Amino acid sequence: MSGNNFKSKLKRGSGKQKTGGKKNLFALIDEKINITGLIGEGIPVRLVPPFLYAATIALIYIWSNHRAENTIRKIERVQQEVEDLRADVTTLEADYMYSSKQSEVAKKIEVLGIYEIDAPPTKIKAKK
Template identity: 60%
Template sequence: MSQNTFKKKLKAGNAPKKAGPGKTIFTWMEDKLDVKGILGEGVPVQLVPPVGFLVLLALIYIFSNHRAESMVRKIEKAQQEVEDLRADVTTLEAEYMQSSMQSEVAKRVAKLEIYELNQPPIKIEVKK
């Protein structure tokens, strides 16, 4: 059986560089941004609450901006529907007014052999 052994810890300056296809975007960002040079070995604990608060504010801002834009889109869509319905109502009202004119009614009832009187009606009086 083989024995368990410990891996040797590499110092910060002796870290092996990944080359070629094994290099990911995160290792590239780490190389370019030099995070360890800025922060040292770890993240200072006193910076976590203010940074977390700023991240929370940024998320709230993004969420509210998204909601506002979607609400504007819904309002514009509703306004377009209202304009379309208003145009339809105006058209229907005009057609109704046209069809309720006396000449139009006379044309329709002429098919039923009901004609318009040309003389006024006669009043019939009955004597007791």
């Protein structure tokens, strides 16, 4: 080890890395996309407002979609609950109509000692 030696850079298409070290993600992205060739050494200030405007519009669009999907899920949940309640109401109405029949009422009050009259009602005539 007589001194520091610079290692040669990786040639395109060789497939092997001569440096022996690993490249990080940002170095690979910069190598593949060549961002500095597109925009130069820095971000032009004139591009910042349109980019921020587009990013804001994109965020509003994403937020709106999420809110709409949540609202749709809530609506479906409430519709299912309404259908369940409607089925319960129909069942309760049928039970009520059945239990309010004269024969069913008569069966329920027999326990209390009240019996149903089998004879038809008679007219009482009063003499003047």
